Amino acid sequence: MTRDDAAPLGRCTFLGPAGTFTEAALRAVPGAEQAELIPATSVPAALAAVRAGEADHAMVPIENSVEGGVSATLDDIASGDDLQILREELVQISFVLVGRPGVELADVRRVSTHTHAWAQVRGWVEANLPGVEYTPSGSTAAAARALADAEPGSEPFDAAVCAPLVAEQTGLPVLARAIEDVTGAVTRFVLVGRPGPLPAHTGSDKTTLTVPLPDDHPGALREILDQFATRGINLSRIESRPTGEGMGKYFFSIDLEGHLAEERVAAAMGALHRIFPGVRFLGSYPRAEHRPVAVRRHTSDDAYRAGRAWVDGLLAR
Numbered sequence: 001m002t003r004d005d006a007a008p009l010g011r012c013t014f015l016g017p018a019g020t021f022t023e024a025a026l027r028a029v030p031g032a033e034q035a036e037l038i039p040a041t042s043v044p045a046a047l048a049a050v051r052a053g054e055a056d057h058a059m060v061p062i063e064n065s066v067e068g069g070v071s072a073t074l075d076d077i078a079s080g081d082d083l084q085i086l087r088e089e090l091v092q093i094s095f096v097l098v099g100r101p102g103v104e105l106a107d108v109r110r111v112s113t114h115t116h117a118w119a120q121v122r123g124w125v126e127a128n129l130p131g132v133e134y135t136p137s138g139s140t141a142a143a144a145r146a147l148a149d150a151e152p153g154s155e156p157f158d159a160a161v162c163a164p165l166v167a168e169q170t171g172l173p174v175l176a177r178a179i180e181d182v183t184g185a186v187t188r189f190v191l192v193g194r195p196g197p198l199p200a201h202t203g204s205d206k207t208t209l210t211v212p213l214p215d216d217h218p219g220a221l222r223e224i225l226d227q228f229a230t231r232g233i234n235l236s237r238i239e240s241r242p243t244g245e246g247m248g249k250y251f252f253s254i255d256l257e258g259h260l261a262e263e264r265v266a267a268a269m270g271a272l273h274r275i276f277p278g279v280r281f282l283g284s285y286p287r288a289e290h291r292p293v294a295v296r297r298h299t300s301d302d303a304y305r306a307g308r309a310w311v312d313g314l315l316a317r
């Protein structure tokens, strides 16, 4: 069974509050206008709401073209009750610096924003605000709203790094625009639900999985990679993350090009499960770029079926 593309989003939670890049990603999903949007204060809180059935879906950031994987998301979806990625969205990221009313750029001593935003403006900050004090916040919009909602004179910091939209929504003065160190940076967001039917195979799909590394398995990484290499499967992301269960305990978080409904992907997943029973399937879903996945002739579905038919014929002699 495949998931109905027009299935309603229902109650949809996201890394909030209003005005985050995550909200922009969610609003890009068809049907978002009909959904009930529920802001969450963190990625784990958003995913917990889906696991508990308080929300039907969650939109969360997963990967950044400058900073790499978003650990809060990669780690949370890798443990606890299974979740399933249904779709991805790419959002172009540009940051502004907003200040508390009356502050000038030259007076800014304390800045707050999300850690991923901070990492993307460090060069600009060093050049323009050397020695500034940084306070991490739950999201870019949370930092700006803390500034906007504070009693005048008792703001927790002088400025926040956020999306241009939040500057408009809060009316906070913009002290600098386009302060990102890398222009054209993109963040990838994923729409997550509870396990269910997979989105239909489109020919331009991605599959996400995690594989915990057993302690007593020399060559484990090589064996994981072999499963993909021999079946002509391209990986678009592979990261090792600590499991949190002790020094040296790691899992791999992997995105591969292809859909579980394709023979070569199903065969690779089945083989991984034989070798590493802790492998976790986190979803097959259409790629945001819609670039078709290149499949070499000998690893196509037709080639797999022909190979099996040949063996079946031998056995039936």
Ligand SMILES: O=C(O)C(=O)Cc1ccccc1
Residues within 6 Å of the ligand: 015, 019, 020, 021, 022, 023, 061, 093, 114, 116, 117, 138, 139, 140, 141, 187
């Ligand atoms: O804080 C936000 O607005 C988010 O949605 C997370 C984030 C932060 C920085 C870049 C991309 C996403």
